[in-house]
Amino acid sequence: MTMSINKLSGVDGPKEYYEPKFRRVLEIYMNYLRTHSATTPIALQPHEVYKHRGDFYGLVSTLGIRREHHWLIMRLNNIFNPNEVDQDLKYLLIPDLSVVDNIRQLYLQVKNK
Numbered sequence: 001m002t003m004s005i006n007k008l009s010g011v012d013g014p015k016e017y018y019e020p021k022f023r024r025v026l027e028i029y030m031n032y033l034r035t036h037s038a039t040t041p042i043a044l045q046p047h048e049v050y051k052h053r054g055d056f057y058g059l060v061s062t063l064g065i066r067r068e069h070h071w072l073i074m075r076l077n078n079i080f081n082p083n084e085v086d087q088d089l090k091y092l093l094i095p096d097l098s099v100v101d102n103i104r105q106l107y108l109q110v111k112n113k
Helices: 005-009 020-028 030-035 046-051 056-062 067-076 097-111
Strands: 040-043 091-094
Touching: 020 030, 020 067, 020 097, 030 067, 046 056, 056 067, 067 091, 067 097
Parallel strands: none
Antiparallel strands: 040 091
């Protein structure tokens, strides 16, 4: 049985979330997303943070966050490397995904012109 390269690379969801250009656009919107009224802080359980120290993507996976949003949530919380998770992490900011999708739609409109 063979597995597709997309499954091996861990790419899920719209491909734009993995494009460097779209990530640069999201970086421009980080302050907006951090302060948006629909962005929600969620408290983390200390035992979950301990279990996933050094593994941000593992932590957010256990929270049920889709793979295409892992990088965005990491950056939204001022984490630059998924290995930076330590016991001091008490909560995560989670953006309203409809707001993020609006940004993605704008990006696609500009990109496809």
